[in-house]
Amino acid sequence: MLGTVRPLAGLSLVAACAVALTACGSSGGSADGSPAPSGSAALAGQTITVYSGQHEQTVKALTEDFTKRTGIKVELRSGDEAELANQILQEGAASPADVFYAENPPALTVLGDKGLLAPAAADTLKSVPTADSSAKGDWVGISARTSAFLAATGKGADTAPPASVLDLAKPEWKGRLGIAPGETDFAPVVTQVVKAKGEDAAKQWLKGLKDNAKVYDSNEDLSTAINSGEVEGGVIDHYYFYRMRDEKGAAATHATLHYFPKGDPGALVDVSGAAVLKNGKHQAAAQAFLGYLASAPAQTVIAGSESYEYPLVADVKGKPELPALDGIGAVADPAQLGDGKQALSLLQDAGLLQ
């Protein structure tokens, strides 16, 4: 079996290694190639289990880099974020997971509400903007993506993007729109509309979407449908466009990405986050991993990867083709997004989901 650390010894190590890792982070570029943080020496050789709902290729690059720096080994369990969250809920205190790395805040909020998450180390929380992490401090924001409008191009006239995500409920979009309401990425947009316009207006908006849109299972399906001209446009996270362009090649990409204006509920910046599980057996090593994810070296890996996400640490730049994050909008408040249940029941009442 895997080695375990006595709880007390573990706790005393948390602070030390978190500090060490944050130090790496704040020193920027010079962090690369720096020796392993001194506090984590005692943790080297331990193995932590990470449940990850994030893009596997990127997370693999992250865990390998982390192991090289700290000597802590990582067992990576990649899966669908919702399935993994349900799995942890079933496992309860017996979960083998030390860290949960989710795509969206609601998956983390659900586990936090059930008391399954441990507080993140203060220094880890400090390395990203406060708004990007949970207010309770039980998970930390790692990367961001923005919702945007993907419009079909090429076949006939190019589709003019809507001025606001709210316009998509107008009759002029009837039969031209696609949405993927079952994606965990779409619920936050619904929540933003509720926040901006109130619940009744949000219901009306969803009713309009129901009349106008073809419903797709996933953002992958929706992007493909827009690219093939089946529908003229739809709301997706920005990175689906870039990943599709990489796969199909620029010549076979018949769509352009438009960002909603700042302040619009559609101009939503949503974060992915990670948390240490309270019942995990390797608390110190897990905190060290969280600290690493929020450090400059890890954020540089994320920024350069094929997952096209935005890093959250101040000095690390995203891919050159991505517009600056602060020009798009504020990060959606995780507390507002909640556990996603309100968005779900609104989508169900509108008949967009079962």
Added chain:
Amino acid sequence: MTFPVRAHGPSPLRRWRAAGLLAPVAVAVVAVVASPLGFVVAEAAQAGWDQTRRLLGRPLIATLLWHTVSLAAAVTLATAVLGFGAAYLVERTALPGRRAWTVALALPLAVPEFVRGYSWVSLFRSVHGYWGAVLVMTCSLYPLVFLPVAAALRGGDAAAEEVSRSLGRGRLATLWRVTLPLTRPALAGGVLLVSLYLLGEYGAFAMLRYTTFATAVFTQYKLGFDAASASLLTLVLVALALLLVGLDAWAGRHARVTRHGAVARSAPPVRLGRWTVPALAGLTTLVGVSLGVPVYALGYWLIKGSSTTLPSASVLGATLATLGYALGAALVATAAAVPVALYAWRRGTRPARAVERVAYLTRALPGIAVALSVVHFSVRYARPLYQQPPMLVAGYVVLFFPLALTAVRAALAQVPPGVEEAARSLGTRPLAVLGRVTLPLVLPGLGAAVAMVGLTASTELTATLLLRPTGTQTLATQFWVYTSGLAYGAAAPYAALMVALSVPSVLLLTRRTLGRPGKNS
């Protein structure tokens, strides 16, 4: 263990001992494979009355019910007609190339569900909704009817048909009045599997944009993280499944066909005459549509996808893992199905049949409900094995036990009970009869069960993601990793390997189910 004494006639005590062993073993097996039902009931019970009313009182529930039932009815009917028709053509007519057709008609089983869904949706954007779902599901499920019916036609004695023809009954009348009833148990078994499967299927319907109860269950888990609500909806599926199993029992009441002679003779093939061309065209369309579409889509992505690279070293590891788990599951599921089938089929009592039917119900549960229940039970009662290889195998066994049971049951039905009775009357003890007479006779059928479960398990995704040992990749999980990153080119080799790996199983399946070529001609 006592020394076996060759007594003249089994003593009442020995008879009782063998009988006494079979029932508890069968009941224990079914208790394990049906445990997800208990999990679903327990989770649903956590939902309050208000939640139940809110969830089941929505007008959408009626829509979902209608979607689920109408789709299941249409696909079941279509697979019954196509499966029976194809089986009749290859087994009872002078169709050219019958053996090649048999293999080609079974091959769609080798295409994983999600590959099929994706290939249809990516090639024909207009295939979606009700008719899209009917088309795609019929294409993928008809072999479940075709194989058992073809086996029944080949294994069954054709004497009755000859008598019917010689008495002046026409070809169609004989087909309707004699041949069809002969295959009724096989047809009913296949149709039951198809309809139960349709209740629980999620992935293909999600892709085809068709909502059923199973897709609603998945939404509750995915966006609501809400096992109680999801389980409530799942209970509706269980109720539908009970209805189907009850229907099957009712339909099968008078349809117990047993072979009386030990040797079956086949009838001289019916000459098709001017129907040869339409028959060939029909089969070509069926195989072309159900096999051609996924093969074309895979080829497209292998060549066109920018992420296409030479398969990395991980392909070998994933292939070996897939093979190992699938084979393990196939062997365990088949071994577990033998006592249940024996108990239900040989005992034939009402409770014995009821035990067997319970085992079928899990087939109607959405994969995620089954997978989470295995997580739930193994974390509590088999902690050291959790996320170890045996638990993934156990998960597959729970999921695919009904497939093994159907194949074993079909094999047992082909053994004339007279043979066992004769052995017993010659003084062989019941257990020895099982070992020396019954099992050798059903061995080919067991091969079919192994192939069937192995085939299905090697392409399973939902339970694999939840139950596999951390760090282990199978071909299905790798395929999923790439497609969820939109890297279809990189995903294609894994899908192609899954199909390639399944081909030997399908060949084995057709051979095992239908007997060695030439045996009956």
